[in-house]
Each structure stands twice: as C-alpha cells, then as structure tokens.
Amino acid sequence: MRNILLASAALALLAAPAMAQSVSSPSYYGTLGYSQLQGDNVDLGAVTGRFGAKLTPYLGAEAEASFGVDSDTYSFGATNVKVKETFDAAVYGVATLPINPSFDLFARAGYGTTELKASSGGVSATDSNESWNYGVGGNYYIDAQNGVRADWTRRDFTNDGGEADVYSVSYVRRF
DSSP, X not given: OHHHHHHHHHHHHHHHHHHHHHSOOOEEEEEEEEEEEEOSSOEEEEEEEEEEEESSSSXXXXXXXXXXXXXXXXXXXXXXXXXXXXXXXXXXXXXXXXXXXXXXXXXXXXXXXXXXXXXXXXXXXXXXEEEEEEEEEEEEXXXXXXXXXXXXXXXXXXXXXXXXXXXXXXXXXXX
C-alpha cells in the first residue's frame, strides 16, 4: 500500500508542470460606449465603461460604470419632472460562447446600483436602488484587439420591484 501511495505522489509531481501549462492566463478587455436605459416612465442615456477578465475561453467577470448624459421629462399629474441618471455601477459573471475568432456571444448576470436625480420647479431629489441584472450580447472583432459590442441587460430593482432594460453599443479593446 505504501508503494502505491509513493508511486501516486511521484506521478502527481511529474504531471504538475503539464497541468500548469494547460491552464491559460486570463485575458483582459475594456469597453467604452453608449447605453440607453428604458424604465417605466423614463428613457435615459449614459456613457458606459467596462473592464473585464476572461478567466477561461468560456468564463469571466466584468465591472461596469455609467454616467448619465441624457435626461427625460415625464408628467406627474400637472407637474413636469426632469429625470437624469447620475451613475450606475455593477459587477457580473460572464459566460462566453466563441463562435469563431472574430465573433462571440455572451450571457451575463450580476448585481448593481443605479442612482437617479429628479428635479422640478427648482427642487431636486436623488435616490439610488440596487438591482439584480442579467442579459445577453455579442462581440465582433475587427482585428485581434479592436471590436464592437452590442448587448441588452435587464435590471430587476430590489426595493420597489420595478425594472429597466438597458441597450448598449460599445467599442471593445482587448489587452
């Protein structure tokens, strides 16, 4: 029995370099683009940046942040209220399906926070809400480092049960 254990340990030591070579190092990417948030009463625009890491060809993680650049006005009774996204931030787990070297599809799920500012008649208020987020999209790469990304993400807000759809188009840069 002792010989079997020693032989197994020796074999494991010999196989360790081969196992290390089969694990690829992470690849990183960043995106910069425009996002359109469509909620129940508002349609808002934001500049969105992301930083991600593909830990394997199929799994990764990304963080995103957006800053509002386009507001919307809706009527609340006889009062017009101007709404603007102040910011949002989220983290995601990402599953990727490589179709070919120039095109891949992905699905992502994560958690984030969104802050909105509403103003009317010289009075303004800011509120934030957390959300569970999920969505799908695709990347098309023009060359080895540069590409275009399009995606849709649903935000299911936790406090009030509301939801919003976010559509994004972005430039992608692989590092």
